[in-house]
Amino acid sequence: xxxxxxxxxxxxxxxxxxxxxxxxxxxxxxxxxxxxxxxxxxxxxxxxxxxxxxxxxxxxxxxxxxxxxxxxxxxxxxxxxxxxxxxxxxxxxxxxxxxxxxxxxxxxxxxxxxxxxxxxxxxxxxxxxxxxxxxxxxxxxxxxxxxxxxxxxxxxxxxxxxxxxxxxxxxxxxxxxxxxxxxxxxxxxxxxxxxxxxxxxxxxxxxxxxxxxxxxxxxxxxxxxxxxxxxxxxxxxxxxxxxxxxxxxxxxxxxxxxxxxxxxxxxxxxxxxxxxxxxxxxxxxxxxxxxxx
Amino acid sequence: xxxxxxxxxxxxxxxxxxxxxxxxxxxxxxxxxxxxxxxxxxxxxxxxxxxxxxxxxxxxxxxxxxxxxxxxxxxxxxxxxxxxxxxxxxxxxxxxxxxxxxxxxxxxxxxxxxxxxxxxxxxxxxxxxxxxxxxxxxxxxxxxxxxxxxxxxxxxxxxxxxxxxxxxxxxxxxxxxxxxxxxxxxxxxxxxxxxxxxxxxxxxxxxxxxxxxxxxxxxxxxxxxxxxxxxxxxxxxxxxxxxxxxxxxxxxxxxxxxxxxxxxxxxxxxxxxxxxxxxxxxxxxxxxxxxxxxxxxxxxxxxxxxxxxxxxxxxxxxxxxxxxxxxxxxxxxxxxxxxxxxx
Amino acid sequence: xxxxxxxxxxxxxxxxxxxxxxxxxxxxxxxxxxxxxxxxxxxxxxxxxxxxxxxxxxxxxxxxxxxxxxxxxxxxxxxxxxxxxxxxxxxxxxxxxxxxxxxxxxxxxxxxxxxxxxxxxxxxxxxxxxxxxxxxxxxxxxxxxxxxxxxxxxxxxxxxxxxxxxxxxxxxxxxxxxxxxxxxxxxxxxxxxxxxxxxxxxxxxxxxxxxxxxxxxxxxxxxxxxxxxxxxxxxxxxxxxxxxxxxxxxxxxxxxxxxxxxxxxxxxxxxxxxxxxxxxxxxxxxxxxxxxxxxxxxxxxxxxxxxxxxxxxxxxxxxxxxxxxxxxxxxxxxxxx
Numbered sequence: 019x020x021x022x023x024x025x026x027x028x029x030x031x032x033x034x035x036x037x038x039x040x041x042x043x044x045x046x047x048x049x050x051x052x053x054x055x056x057x058x059x060x061x062x063x064x065x066x067x068x069x070x071x072x073x074x075x076x077x078x079x080x081x082x083x084x085x086x087x088x089x090x091x092x093x094x095x096x097x098x099x100x101x102x103x104x105x106x107x108x109x110x111x112x113x114x115x116x117x118x119x120x121x122x123x124x125x126x127x128x129x130x131x132x133x134x135x136x137x138x139x140x141x142x143x144x145x146x147x148x149x150x151x152x153x154x155x156x157x158x159x160x161x162x163x164x165x166x167x168x169x170x171x172x173x174x175x176x177x178x179x180x181x182x183x184x185x186x187x188x189x190x191x192x193x194x195x196x197x198x199x200x201x202x203x204x205x206x207x208x209x210x211x212x213x214x215x216x217x218x219x220x221x222x223x224x225x226x227x228x229x230x231x232x233x234x235x236x237x238x239x240x241x242x243x244x245x246x247x248x249x250x251x252x253x254x255x256x257x258x259x260x261x262x263x264x265x266x267x268x269x270x271x272x273x274x275x276x277x278x279x280x281x282x283x284x285x286x287x288x289x290x291x292x293x294x295x296x297x298x299x300x301x302x303x304x305x306x307x308x309x310x311x
Numbered sequence: 312x313x314x315x316x317x318x319x320x321x322x323x324x325x326x327x328x329x330x331x332x333x334x335x336x337x338x339x340x341x342x343x344x345x346x347x348x349x350x351x352x353x354x355x356x357x358x359x360x361x362x363x364x365x366x367x368x369x370x371x372x373x374x375x376x377x378x379x380x381x382x383x384x385x386x387x388x389x390x391x392x393x394x395x396x397x398x399x400x401x402x403x404x405x406x407x408x409x410x411x412x413x414x415x416x417x418x419x420x421x422x423x424x425x426x427x428x429x430x431x432x433x434x435x436x437x438x439x440x441x442x443x444x445x446x447x448x449x450x451x452x453x454x455x456x457x458x459x460x461x462x463x464x465x466x467x468x469x470x471x472x473x474x475x476x477x478x479x480x481x482x483x484x485x486x487x488x489x490x491x492x493x494x495x496x497x498x499x500x501x502x503x504x505x506x507x508x509x510x511x512x513x514x515x516x517x518x519x520x521x522x523x524x525x526x527x528x529x530x531x532x533x534x535x536x537x538x539x540x541x542x543x544x545x546x547x548x549x550x551x552x553x554x555x556x557x558x559x560x561x562x563x564x565x566x567x568x569x570x571x572x573x574x575x576x577x578x579x580x581x582x583x584x585x586x587x588x589x590x591x592x593x594x595x596x597x598x599x600x601x602x603x604x605x606x607x608x609x610x611x612x613x614x615x616x617x618x619x620x621x622x623x624x625x626x627x628x629x630x631x632x633x634x635x636x637x638x639x640x641x642x643x644x645x646x647x648x649x650x651x652x653x654x
Numbered sequence: 655x656x657x658x659x660x661x662x663x664x665x666x667x668x669x670x671x672x673x674x675x676x677x678x679x680x681x682x683x684x685x686x687x688x689x690x691x692x693x694x695x696x697x698x699x700x701x702x703x704x705x706x707x708x709x710x711x712x713x714x715x716x717x718x719x720x721x722x723x724x725x726x727x728x729x730x731x732x733x734x735x736x737x738x739x740x741x742x743x744x745x746x747x748x749x750x751x752x753x754x755x756x757x758x759x760x761x762x763x764x765x766x767x768x769x770x771x772x773x774x775x776x777x778x779x780x781x782x783x784x785x786x787x788x789x790x791x792x793x794x795x796x797x798x799x800x801x802x803x804x805x806x807x808x809x810x811x812x813x814x815x816x817x818x819x820x821x822x823x824x825x826x827x828x829x830x831x832x833x834x835x836x837x838x839x840x841x842x843x844x845x846x847x848x849x850x851x852x853x854x855x856x857x858x859x860x861x862x863x864x865x866x867x868x869x870x871x872x873x874x875x876x877x878x879x880x881x882x883x884x885x886x887x888x889x890x891x892x893x894x895x896x897x898x899x900x901x902x903x904x905x906x907x908x909x910x911x912x913x914x915x916x917x918x919x920x921x922x923x924x925x926x927x928x929x930x931x932x933x934x935x936x937x938x939x940x941x942x943x944x945x946x947x948x949x950x951x952x953x954x955x956x957x958x959x960x961x962x963x964x965x966x967x968x969x970x971x972x973x974x975x976x977x978x979x980x981x982x983x984x985x986x987x988x989x990x991x
Binding site: 200210212 | 442
């Protein structure tokens with residue numbers, strides 16, 4: 019008996035092609051968001067190679083200058099080039115924004131998967147531990163750590179990362195619980211697979227997508243958190259540029275040159291929005307693929 | 312007499328041994344639910360001869376799925392033993408158990424959920440081979456293509472695809488292929504066709520029969536549909552609320568059921584024949600909960616023939632006719648009970 | 655002139671059908687293109703009669719029932735005429751439709767676990783319907799609710815009123831759903847696979863209950879199922895659906911004894927016979943149901959039909975016959991002499 023109706027392509031390329039054909043899931047907003055992220059990431063990565071003036075060079079003669087040929091987006095109150103600061107700020111903001119949730123993903127994800135798969139005492143322990151962590155007021159904890167251990171980008175990344183662990187644990191555990199009870203896990207066990215093999219080859223490929231989607235949303239949130247801390251002067255230490263810090267510095271120039279505060283705010287807004295859109299789209303797209311009966 | 316003998320003998324071509332391939336001794340499986348205990352399987356004993364197909368019927372809550380999983384040690388029993396080819400499964404664990412698993416397999420009710428949605432068919436079917444340590448990729452490929460052909464699927468079309476691209480019936484074929492690839496001796500089929508359409512059901516049943524002949528399998532076929540069970544089984548066992556209430560050769564069971572519950576099941580089957588009179592079903596309520604099974608005979612709350620003895624004393628399986636065992640104080644057909652025996 | 659109008663012209667005023675479907679089609683959007691779940695169905699049902707709709711998955715039977723109740727999923731496009739009790743349903747205002755549903759037109763779904771609201775007690779769900787449609791005061795509604803539960807065979811109804819769905823078993827829940835459906839004395843009851851999720855012994859009791867209530871209230875009923883055994887003894891007429899169309903329709907006895915469409919014959923043959931000895935090979939239908947997003951020009955059953963001819967691949971046969979027994983086949987089975 020030949021399969022006669024199999025015509026659904028399932029390679030990524032085919033799906034992209036389907037998307038071009040107008041499948042609603044990957045809409046134009048998604049591609050726009052992806053383009054923005056790509057651009058920002060590239061710019062942040064290649065910051066040193068781009069023909070930009072140094073972000074810390076102060077040109078006292080051209081303070082709060084409007085956009086010109088030398089300074090495409092003008093200068094801030096200390097005469098530093100805005101575009102350059104935005105790009106270098108992107109590098110720092112994105113580094114924190116990606117590395118911090120990565121800590122959450124790796125540690126929280128692993129804990130959640132193990133808790134959800136093995137259940138029993140391990141699960142109780144993990145859930146209790148995560149609850150304890152959640153009980154700490156996050157902002158206070160962040161400030162305390164920064165004050166005690168020093169205000170550096172590294173410490174900032176660590177503390178935000180640790181604070182994001184509970185959320186990832188919950189998502190991972192929930193996804194694992196719903197998948198681990200499906201028959202294909204049982205079937206793998208019935209075939210004689212070791213638990214480790216089941217975890218890596220059967221469970222992980224199914225859990226990784228919702229986790230990844232959640233990770234992208236976590237990136238968006240972290241940008242805002244880091245931005246808020248830096249705005250208060252408690253995040254990335256000056257003179258290193260960061261978007262939040264730039265907004266904070268731009269406060270006093272709001273009457274004379276509002277663009278100094280608004281430009282970083284705009285960049286932050288667009289980046290957060292883009293990560294949210296991409297994360298949301300991926301989440302919506304992967305959920306039905308989980309084989310909902 | 313010859314009638315009964317031929318009932319229990321499988322078709323020509325399959326090897327039949329006297330030593331049972333699978334023996335179950337007083338198996339008890341319980342699990343906790345919201346603080347209470349569910350008595351899913353309460354002391355079930357039977358033997359499965361090599362080369363035969365044993366059908367197992369029962370309604371929801373009777374414990375047949377739990378029993379199936381306990382037989383392949385996916386669920387741990389609370390007490391009792393399962394012996395596969397003389398080897399005590401309950402005492403086995405770790406690498407020994409995993410190695411033995413190659414000799415018996417299980418197919419589940421939901422074929423689509425039984426396949427990992429993120430892996431391609433080529434991977435899925437080859438997985439048992441990988442686990443068994445077949446490292447030669449070419450050999451794996453060859454065996455996968457062979458077994459796919461055996462179950463009626465075109466390997467070239469199927470291999471690169473994912474499970475969700477197939478229909479329910481085709482997925483079940485894939486599951487059967489996966490179960491067959493290591494050429495096991497026993498396959499436990501847990502309601503393999505209940506989720507499929509009527510026309511596909513027939514295809515899969517025919518396929519299972521063909522595979523049984525080709526690979527010399529022994530089957531435990533679990534279903535709630537008596538007509539389906541009759542089509543494939545040499546013997547039929549009936550379960551009710553965790554207990555085995557009747558076990559007999561197929562023809563014997565259908566012509567002269569011994570247990571009142573079996574008779575109830577037979578009567579309730581809808582026949583596709585408008586001439587057949589629709590019996591006025593006496594409302595006998597619903598099965599009691601496995602959380603609190605009735606004392607004595609568990610069927611007594613729905614039984615027309617219940618007597619005080621049924622509440623006080625739990626009936627044991629007794630041979631009321633050659634090879635027909637019934638757990639009832641007042642069985643329907645057959646001669647007077649001849650005393651206990653393990654079927 | 656559609657089939658329904660033809661019959662209406664022939665029928666006397668008293669025989670005007672309660673429900674008349676004319677060329678009803680349902681289109682659903684899907685990732686792979688437009689899916690024609692129901693592809694031009696014309697049916698009618700007189701008051702007090704039972705119609706069985708039989709089909710496998712993908713036949714369109716559920717969508718058809720939803721089309722009748724105008725309960726289609728979002729994005730679905732309905733075309734054709736649905737006339738119920740003299741009114742064209744698509745022309746009614748949403749308010750008028752709402753009043754119709756639950757009152758004159760009742761529905762029972764397949765899964766009793768999800769068709770009842772888990773956070774409301776059984777009583778409140780029953781009483782809500784009674785108060786809404788019959789405008790009863792709370793006390794009378796409560797009394798009627800207790801009566802209804804008793805009528806559907808639920809023991810100790812007064813206590814049960816206060817309980818929640820999860821405290822009932824599957825069969826009991828379905829009885830409650832039936833009680834809710836019957837509470838307002840509907841003229842038509844649509845039961846979509848009401849017993850598929852239930853055990854066989856409970857199934858028999860539920861079907862008995864439905865048949866009894868249907869007779870008592872002189873209610874019209876549509877029984878949708880994939881199980882031919884269910885319709886055999888309990889329906890007046892049967893319509894067999896395949897790939898979104900009705901392929902055969904006849905009074906029940908006639909369908910089983912003198913079927914014309916090969917699919918009907920194959921469907922009946924594929925059921926394992928209780929009388930046959932074990933290990934009898936089953937007469938399976940080869941192949942798969944067609945992909946609903948890809949319509950071929952010919953008969954949808956042609957790729958699997960043992961009697962397929964050239965004409966079958968070229969054009970789809972229309973549903974035709976003597977008005978009592980209709981079938982859609984170019985090469986039908988000969989009727990027994």
